Amino acid sequence: MKNRDKALARLKETLETNGLRMTQQRIEVYLAVAASGCHPCVSEVHEMVRENLPTVSLDTVYRTLWKLSELGLVAPVSSSGDRVRFDAYMRRHHHFVCARCGAVYDFDSPSLDEIRIPEEAWSLGCVWNSHMELRGICLGCCNEGGGTEEGHAEG
C-alpha cells in the first residue's frame, strides 16, 4: 500500500500546515477519491466512504471535498451541469468527457503537455493551469447504440 501511505502523508501535512484536524472523515474521503482512479461524484464518494465509516453524512462528504479542494488536494471537475465530480490526480493531464453518460476519462499526452498558455488569455485574468478537454462518446456508450451519427464537430 505505497500510494495509500503517500496520500495519508500528504493529507496529514496539508492539514497540519493549515491548522486543521486530521479526522476519520477527512481521511476516508480523501483516500476514497484518491483510490478511485476516476472522477466520482459526491454520492459515489459517500457510498465508498460508508463502507469504512457507515454513519458518515452526505453533508460531511460535501464539506470535506470542498475543503480538500481549497487545500489543493483534489479539484472539482467541470461536467455538464448535473453534478460536481472530483479528481485527486493533481498532476497535469487531460480529459475526455462523454456527452452521453457524463463520465470523465483521464489521459496523458506529452504533446499536449508542451502547449504554452497563449498571451491572449492573460488579458482575461490570472491563469492557474490549463488542460485540454475532449468531448465525444465513450466506448461503453458507443457500443450500446450509435455514437458516430451526430456530433456537431467544429474545427
Place this chain on the structure above:
Amino acid sequence: MKNRDKALARLKETLETNGLRMTQQRIEVYLAVAASGCHPCVSEVHEMVRENLPTVSLDTVYRTLWKLSELGLVAPVSSSGDRVRFDAYMRRHHHFVCARCGAVYDFDSPSLDEIRIPEEAWSLGCVWNSHMELRGICLGCCNEGGGTEEGHAEG
C-alpha cells in the same frame, strides 16, 4: 442587425430541416443566447427572454435550450457543477473559467487551434471536438480581493 438576421435564418433552417416549429419562444431563447456573447445560465436566459416574452416559463427555457443543443445551435458549457451554462458561439474557441465566480470567458488562439487530437484519446471513444480550458481568477475577482495567493498550479 446583421447578426440577428443571420441567427434567425440559421434557426429557421435548422428547425425546418428537423420538422420542428418556429415558435416565439424558440426565437427569443436562441437570440438571447446568441446575443449575450457570454455563457448565460438558464435563469439568466429566462430573465432576458422575459423582457420580450413576459410569460415564458422557466421550464420552456430549459426544454428549448436542450433542444437547441440537440440541433447543434448551442452547446452546454461544462462548469463546476452548480448549473448548466450555454454557448451559442459554435466556432472553435477556448475557455477561461474563473474559479471564484464561475464565469466562463471565450478566447481565440490560432496556436491552440492547430493542436491535433492525440491518438491516445481515440482509445477512449469517438472524439467530436476539443478545446483548451484554463482555470484561474478573472480580472473582476482579482480586483475585489487577491487572486494570486493560492492557485495549486500544475504544469
Place this chain on the structure above:
DNA sequence: AGTCTTGTTGAGAATTATTCTTAAGAAGTA
C-alpha cells in the same frame, strides 16, 4: 489518564436546480 477548548460532524430542514405531468394554446395544413 483526565479535562478543556474549539474545530467538526450528523440529522434534518431549507434551498436551489432541473425534470415531469397534464391540460390549454398556437403553428402549419387542408
Place this chain on the structure above:
DNA sequence: TACTTCTTAAGAATAATTCTCAACAAGACT
C-alpha cells in the same frame, strides 16, 4: 375556418447542494 399535432405554462415532483445547531471528538494542556 377547422383540424391535427407540436408546444407551452403551471405547478408538482425530484435531485443536488447548503444551512442550522446541538452533540461530538481531536489535540493541547494538565
